[in-house]
Amino acid sequence: MRPVKLRYFAWVRERVGNDEEEIELPDGVADVAGLMTWLAGRDEGYAAAFAEPDVIRAALDQTHVDHDAPLAGAREVAFFPPMTGG
C-alpha cells in the first residue's frame, strides 16, 4: 500500500464525480490497466467512467503512457478521454 494522487478530466471527471483524490494503491494493482479495473469496481460513477477502458487515456506524473505501463514509483496518475484541443 502506498499513497497515489489520482486526477480525472472532462467526462471521466464528470462520471467519477471528483476531479482529484488521494488513494492507497492496493497490493496487486501493478499497472494502469489494473488500476482502471480496480476503480471500475468502486461504485456506479467509476463503473460508468471506466466502462470502456480502451477509450481512456492515462498519464503517469504528467506524461502519456500506455495501459500496460507499471505504476511503480508514480506519484500522480491521471485518466481522461482522447484530447480535443487545438
Place this chain on the structure above:
Amino acid sequence: MKPWNPNIRVQAEPFDAAHESQRLTAGRNDVGALVTFTGLCRDEGGRLAALELEHYPGMAEAEIARIAAQAAERWPLMGLTAIHRTGKIAPGEPIVLVVTASAHRKAAFEAAEFLMDFLKTKAPFWKKEHHKDGASGDWVDARDADDDAADRWS
C-alpha cells in the same frame, strides 16, 4: 543550432497574433519565413454559444514543450510560439496560436502544421459545447482524421 527557447503559454486571456509574430522577428534580419496559424471557435451553423476548454494544468505546458522540442529537432527553426487558451470561448474568438520562424518557408510551414497536429492529439485539452438554447452540450469527440494527421509525421 538552438540558441532560443520556445515561447509556450496556456492562458484564459485572448492573445494578439500580430504582436506575437512581431516578437519572433523583432531586432533580427535572418528570418526569411514566418508562419502564423490561429485556430478559432466556430459557431457550428449558429447553434453554438461557446466552447469550454478544460486542461490539465502542468501537463498541458509540459506536453506542448515536448512537441515544440520535437519540432525544433526536426526543422531548422529560429523561433517558435505556441499559445493555447482555456475556459469559455465564444464563436469568433481565437483558441490557439502557433507561430514558427525559419530562414525558409518549407520548414516554417511544416513545423507549424506538425505543431498543430500534435497539439490537437497529444496536448491535454478537452472541448465541451455550450448551445445557444442554454443546454450544456456534449464533450467534443476526438476525430480519427486528427489522429491520421498526426500519424503521417512518424
